[in-house]
Amino acid sequence: MAIRENLLAGDVCSPGTALVVPEGDDAAAAALLKVVADPTRLRILRILAANGAVCACDLEAPLGLSQPTVSHHLRLLHDAGLVTREKRGTWAFFGLDTEAVARVNAPLMTLTALPSVPR
Amino acid sequence: MAIRENLLAGDVCSPGTALVVPEGDDAAAAALLKVVADPTRLRILRILAANGAVCACDLEAPLGLSQPTVSHHLRLLHDAGLVTREKRGTWAFFGLDTEAVARVNAPLMTLTALPSVPR
DNA sequence: CATCAATATTGACAGTGATCGATATAAGAG
DNA sequence: CTCTTATATCGATCACTGTCAATATTGATG
Numbered sequence: 001m002a003i004r005e006n007l008l009a010g011d012v013c014s015p016g017t018a019l020v021v022p023e024g025d026d027a028a029a030a031a032l033l034k035v036v037a038d039p040t041r042l043r044i045l046r047i048l049a050a051n052g053a054v055c056a057c058d059l060e061a062p063l064g065l066s067q068p069t070v071s072h073h074l075r076l077l078h079d080a081g082l083v084t085r086e087k088r089g090t091w092a093f094f095g096l097d098t099e100a101v102a103r104v105n106a107p108l109m110t111l112t113a114l115p116s117v118p119r
Numbered sequence: 120m121a122i123r124e125n126l127l128a129g130d131v132c133s134p135g136t137a138l139v140v141p142e143g144d145d146a147a148a149a150a151l152l153k154v155v156a157d158p159t160r161l162r163i164l165r166i167l168a169a170n171g172a173v174c175a176c177d178l179e180a181p182l183g184l185s186q187p188t189v190s191h192h193l194r195l196l197h198d199a200g201l202v203t204r205e206k207r208g209t210w211a212f213f214g215l216d217t218e219a220v221a222r223v224n225a226p227l228m229t230l231t232a233l234p235s236v237p238r
Numbered sequence: 239c240a241t242c243a244a245t246a247t248t249g250a251c252a253g254t255g256a257t258c259g260a261t262a263t264a265a266g267a268g
Numbered sequence: 269c270t271c272t273t274a275t276a277t278c279g280a281t282c283a284c285t286g287t288c289a290a291t292a293t294t295g296a297t298g
Binding site: 013019021022026027030033034036037038039040041042043045046047049050051054057061062084094096098102103104105106108109111112 | 123141155166221
Binding site: 128157159184185187188191206208209232 | 285287290
């Protein structure tokens with residue numbers, strides 16, 4: 001049994017005994033977090049947050065990565081809806097979608113906000 | 120040049136032109152986020168948040184995973200400092216470290232809080 | 239000590255992902 | 269139309285990781 005704080009000494013662990021299993025789309029939440037859980041993409045997001053709209057070509061240098069790799073990361077960020085893309089002529093300018101970024105933390109926020117039920 | 124919002128029409132993109140590159144330990148932040156960016160571990164965290172201290176043996180069933188796999192995930196969570204471990208006899212009870220979980224969002228919070236400098 | 243139960247570790251394997259070079263696509267300039 | 273530039277996609281490679289079976293370790297109990 002999932003131990004309660006008020007039973008400490010002689011408690012037994014009998015599997016299968018009522019365990020509160022909260023629901024939630026863990027797969028979706030994890031997928032979104034995975035996009036952010038990368039040093040390069042975190043860096044890109046920080047750069048976008050500090051510079052506003054940034055041309056893709058300006059990212060290769062500070063990131064120290066090849067053009068295809070930068071494009072790959074921008075694609076993931078854009079597909080996840082974290083970043084906006086706007087093409088002007090040949091260039092592509094990317095910007096941070098702050099609302100979307102806020103949505104990424106949601107699953108984590110609920111964790112700390114959740115009442116630790118059985119006490 | 121990283122385009123500014125006030126120059127729209129005839130702007131040019133000349134790489135190497137001053138781009139604000141914020142510092143920050145992206146590697147560390149990403150590493151911490153990676154621990155959380157997994158469906159199984161998110162689920163574990165949610166279960167811990169809802170049940171208080173939970174015996175490891177009670178997690179295999181709701182997760183539908185083998186004992187070694189559950190132990191592996193608990194190890195990662197514990198190594199990252201997100202979860203507390205307490206052995207009582209043969210059992211091991213795990214609990215959520217809410218403060219640590221809050222620290223995971225920090226890098227994301229700073230993103231949205233950061234002033235979009237050049238506007 | 240011998241035995242049993244819970245947990246941790248090891249080894250192997252499959253799937254995923256970050257990276258780059260090469261190539262394709264798109265759009266402006268001559 | 270041709271050339272150049274920026275971006276996107278493709279293919280391959282390499283490292284990492286989630287998973288399980290097997291085994292080791294730890295702790296309680298006869």
